[in-house]
Amino acid sequence: MRIQRGGPAAAGLALCLGALAACGGSSGGKASPAGDTAAPPTAGATTGTSAGGPVSPESSGGRSLAGKVIVIDPGHNGGNASHPREIAKQVYVGNGTKECDTTGTDTASGYSEHAFTWDVSNRLAKILRSQGAKVTLTRKNDTGVGPCVNQRAAVGNEAHADAAISIHGDGAAASGHGFHIIEPLAVGKNAKIVAPSAKLGTALRDAYHSGTGIAYSTYLGTKAIDRRSDLGGLNMSTVPKVFIECGNMRNKGDAAKMTSASFRQRMAESLAKGFQNYLK
Numbered sequence: 001m002r003i004q005r006g007g008p009a010a011a012g013l014a015l016c017l018g019a020l021a022a023c024g025g026s027s028g029g030k031a032s033p034a035g036d037t038a039a040p041p042t043a044g045a046t047t048g049t050s051a052g053g054p055v056s057p058e059s060s061g062g063r064s065l066a067g068k069v070i071v072i073d074p075g076h077n078g079g080n081a082s083h084p085r086e087i088a089k090q091v092y093v094g095n096g097t098k099e100c101d102t103t104g105t106d107t108a109s110g111y112s113e114h115a116f117t118w119d120v121s122n123r124l125a126k127i128l129r130s131q132g133a134k135v136t137l138t139r140k141n142d143t144g145v146g147p148c149v150n151q152r153a154a155v156g157n158e159a160h161a162d163a164a165i166s167i168h169g170d171g172a173a174a175s176g177h178g179f180h181i182i183e184p185l186a187v188g189k190n191a192k193i194v195a196p197s198a199k200l201g202t203a204l205r206d207a208y209h210s211g212t213g214i215a216y217s218t219y220l221g222t223k224a225i226d227r228r229s230d231l232g233g234l235n236m237s238t239v240p241k242v243f244i245e246c247g248n249m250r251n252k253g254d255a256a257k258m259t260s261a262s263f264r265q266r267m268a269e270s271l272a273k274g275f276q277n278y279l280k
């Protein structure tokens with residue numbers, strides 16, 4: 001989900017919080033079978049229907065990422081909703097303090113953001129590893145609590161990652177759709193990563209847009225790029241890093257894509273292409 005920061009999107013806050021509440025009661029729900037019927041935007045390119053499925057030859061690109069270190073942060077966690085005290089703990093985020101972590105949002109049918117981010121992250125990791133990259137995820141499963149946002153950033157820092165991404169699905173007003181990338185603004189510690197992160201953001205934006213056919217966000221950002229100084233995961237990073245809100249889970253059309261396993265594979269392949277383009 002997108003953390004509210006006031007301004008023109010204030011109308012989305014109530015819905016966002018509503019989604020949070022719903023998430024607490026229905027997290028972990030399975031994708032509706034109907035969602036799996038969502039067709040990719042173009043025929044013939046989707047491969048693999050499970051995280052353990054094959055990696056398509058066109059996405060593997062040989063061993064082009066050999067020697068590269070990539071950290072993937074699957075947003076939220078399955079145990080967060082049942083541990084409100086732990087995730088409400090305040091942590092330092094570079095320019096103030098913030099909750100350790102949040103529960104995330106879900107679709108109207110109850111497919112949770114944490115399950116979505118976990119699935120896409122593992123699909124992406126599998127592709128990147130097949131291309132020779134060393135990949136680390138910031139959490140080990142989808143049933144735990146946290147880690148806190150500052151720790152999620154620390155994983156990338158300690159790995160000296162060449163690039164890092166935090167994967168999310170948004171919980172905005174249902175009328176808005178499309179994806180967006182969030183790039184860091186300088187808050188001190190992260191000043192050196194602002195420029196390379198913008199380059200990473202552009203590479204991922206272009207690859208995701210052309211690979212999935214998902215529209216640029218209709219409700220914020222400029223050509224699917226937003227920049228923020230209130231996210232601990234970006235503020236505390238010392239390696240190039242962006243967030244992606246892969247779609248708006250509260251929007252019916254985006255939700256149909258996000259609940260489709262074959263479409264999530266397409267998302268992962270598109271993001272892998274973006275890393276390839278950035279790291280080449």
Ligand SMILES: [Zn+2]
Nearest residue numbers: 001075168169
């Ligand atoms: Zn999120």
